Structures are given as structure tokens and as C-alpha cells.
Amino acid sequence: MRILVVGAGAIGGYFGARLLKAGRDVTFLVRAKRAAQLAAIGLIVKSPFGDIDWPAPPTISADRLAKNFDLIILSCKAYDLDGAIESFAPAVGPGALILPLLNGMRHLDALDQSFGAEQVLGGLCSISTTLDAEGRIHHFGNFHNLAYGARSVGQAERVASIGAALSNAGFDERRSDKIALEMWEKWTFIAAAASITCLMRAAAGDIAAAGASDLAIATLDECAGIAADNGYAPREPSIIRGRTMLTAPGSEFVASMLRDVERGAPTEADHIIGDLLQRSKAEPDPFSLLRIAYAHLKAYEARRAREAQKA
Ligand SMILES: NC(=O)C1=CN([C@@H]2O[C@H](COP(=O)(O)OP(=O)(O)OC[C@H]3O[C@@H](n4cnc5c(N)ncnc54)[C@H](OP(=O)(O)O)[C@@H]3O)[C@@H](O)[C@H]2O)C=CC1
Numbered sequence: 001m002r003i004l005v006v007g008a009g010a011i012g013g014y015f016g017a018r019l020l021k022a023g024r025d026v027t028f029l030v031r032a033k034r035a036a037q038l039a040a041i042g043l044i045v046k047s048p049f050g051d052i053d054w055p056a057p058p059t060i061s062a063d064r065l066a067k068n069f070d071l072i073i074l075s076c077k078a079y080d081l082d083g084a085i086e087s088f089a090p091a092v093g094p095g096a097l098i099l100p101l102l103n104g105m106r107h108l109d110a111l112d113q114s115f116g117a118e119q120v121l122g123g124l125c126s127i128s129t130t131l132d133a134e135g136r137i138h139h140f141g142n143f144h145n146l147a148y149g150a151r152s153v154g155q156a157e158r159v160a161s162i163g164a165a166l167s168n169a170g171f172d173e174r175r176s177d178k179i180a181l182e183m184w185e186k187w188t189f190i191a192a193a194a195s196i197t198c199l200m201r202a203a204a205g206d207i208a209a210a211g212a213s214d215l216a217i218a219t220l221d222e223c224a225g226i227a228a229d230n231g232y233a234p235r236e237p238s239i240i241r242g243r244t245m246l247t248a249p250g251s252e253f254v255a256s257m258l259r260d261v262e263r264g265a266p267t268e269a270d271h272i273i274g275d276l277l278q279r280s281k282a283e284p285d286p287f288s289l290l291r292i293a294y295a296h297l298k299a300y301e302a303r304r305a306r307e308a309q310k311a
């Protein structure tokens, strides 16, 4: 099975490297800067599950793509989605399946519109990774899960065909028969985690130390309420897991969005928090924690844009 990984960043680079190491046929679609980095230092992953140092991994640029890939793993940030769709479109033949790993849900609409819903799977990953300035991928924590699944009955048979390509590759992989619900559960958690850790500019354990874990729980409950009102009430175990992660004393857990803010990078605030807020069916509350977190991130982005214009 020929796999195209779109973006060799923190997520695409991590799972792509594990797949390469497991002997799978992987090519990374990259832009010029990342291509140069990979050619110079290779694909480097630092992980508690074992480091990878893969010299000159297979890469391709958008202008050289042909329709000879079976699986396209999409791992760009949401704000790059339109450009990424344009870039990898030449690789999408009638038999290809697209597996997006972005947080949130709205990307599915854009992908369905461009390629047809029958080619777009549901997918998510739970992992904490970041790309440093030199292009190395750092994996934190002790989880690296990837879940995928059919979004319609028509996809069920085709989705089974990618199991062998993703399994036994050095990360936890799972086919889900409730992928839409799992994506909403992940979205609920990441929206709350990004909101509270960005708002506090602190890790879960620091928020607990400040005696503010109740705010983390209130944010999670607000997100879960929106999911429920949209027909995807998170199941009890996912809520308990979320509460535990967001309130654990001493925990260094932060959402990747806080790492983006701390290095002055753009954020996925619109995709992860703004879109969830927009789907709220409750009476608007001007002082909702989610709204305050979103305003905080939009103010950060406004300042970032203003300062970039001056520079
Ligand atoms: N990091 C994490 O811990 C987690 C992240 N996620 C989600 O995964 C998604 C990806 O995040 P992450 O990997 O952290 O982001 P990164 O910014 O680390 O990586 C994204 C990569 O996509 C590349 N890219 C964007 N557009 C294109 C294009 N047109 N062609 C080729 N490459 C392109 C970027 O390349 P370039 O260098 O050229 O800009 C970049 O390397 C997000 O939705 C995030 O929310 C989910 C779970 C955990």
C-alpha cells in the first residue's frame, strides 16, 4: 500500500517515521523549507518509545505528484488546510482514501467538498509532539494513539484494507466503528485543554496548584454540553479521562496550542474553539469560559498580525 503523508510536521513526521521504520511504503509531501531540512538532517524523532533517525526520507513536492497513492494521511494545521488540499489533490485517484488527523471537525466539510465524502475517512490521534526550530520531532508523554474509521456504510469494506498498513508500526492503532463520536470526544477534550492551558498560560498541574481546577472542569463541561447538543454526548469514560488529565496535581500537560502561542506561531483557535462555540445551541453567555478563551486567542492573533505588519 502506497502511503502519502501530507506534512512532515509534529504529527505527520512522527507517525510517518514510525511507519517508515516498520517498512511501510511512505512518501512525505513537503514544501521547500521542510524538504531542505529533511535532506540535511534526516527525519529525527525523540520519543520515550524509542528515537528514530532516518537519513533522507522519501519526499515529494506537489508539482511531482501522481495518482499512485492508496492512502493519504493528512497532518497539516487547520489554517493550512486549503493550501494543503490544493497541493495533494493531484495524488487523489478514484481508489485513494484520505485519513485526516487534524483536531476538530470542520476540515471534514472541506475535504468532502473537494474529494467527495466517500473518499474521506474519520480519524484522530492522541499524542503530544512538537517540531523544533531545527526540524526535529519531540514526543512527550506515554501515549501515541491513532484511530480511524468509516464515516458511512459504503466505506466499511475499504477501510478494512488500510488496517494492515497501519498496524504493528510501533504506535497504538485502532479501527473505530464510532469514529464520528470519537472525533467529537477528542474535540471536546482538546477545545477544553487548549482553552484552559492557553488562558492560564500554564500546565494542568500548575492550574491545580493555583486552586483553579474547577475552571478546567467547567470548561470541559461547557465543551461537552455543546457536543451533546449536537448529538455527540461524550461517553462517561472520555469525560473522566479528560477531567483526570486536566486536573492532575503536578501534571506538565499542556495542549499543543499553548506551545504554538509560546513560540509566537499562528493557532488553530478558529478551527478548534471558534467552530465549537459557533455550534453552541445554548443561550449565549458573554462570560462563558470558552468565549473568554477564544477572545484571548483572537486578541493574541490580532497582536501577532499587527506586530508582523510593523516589522
Ligand atoms: N502536535 C500535537 O501534539 C497534536 C496535534 N494534533 C493536530 O494535528 C494537526 C497537525 O498538527 P502538528 O503536526 O502539530 O502541526 P505542525 O505545524 O507541526 O505540522 C504541520 C505540517 O504541515 C505542513 N504543511 C502545511 N501545508 C502543507 C502543504 N501544502 N504541503 C506540504 N506540507 C504542508 C507544514 O509544513 P511547513 O513546514 O512547510 O509549514 C508542517 O510541517 C493539527 O490539526 C493539530 O491540532 C493532534 C494531536 C496532537
Ligand SMILES: CC(C)(CO)C(=O)C(=O)O
Pocket: 103, 125, 126, 127, 128, 190, 193, 254, 255, 256, 257
Ligand atoms: C491533547 C492532545 C495532546 C492529545 O493528542 C492534543 O491533541 C493537542 O495537544 O493538540
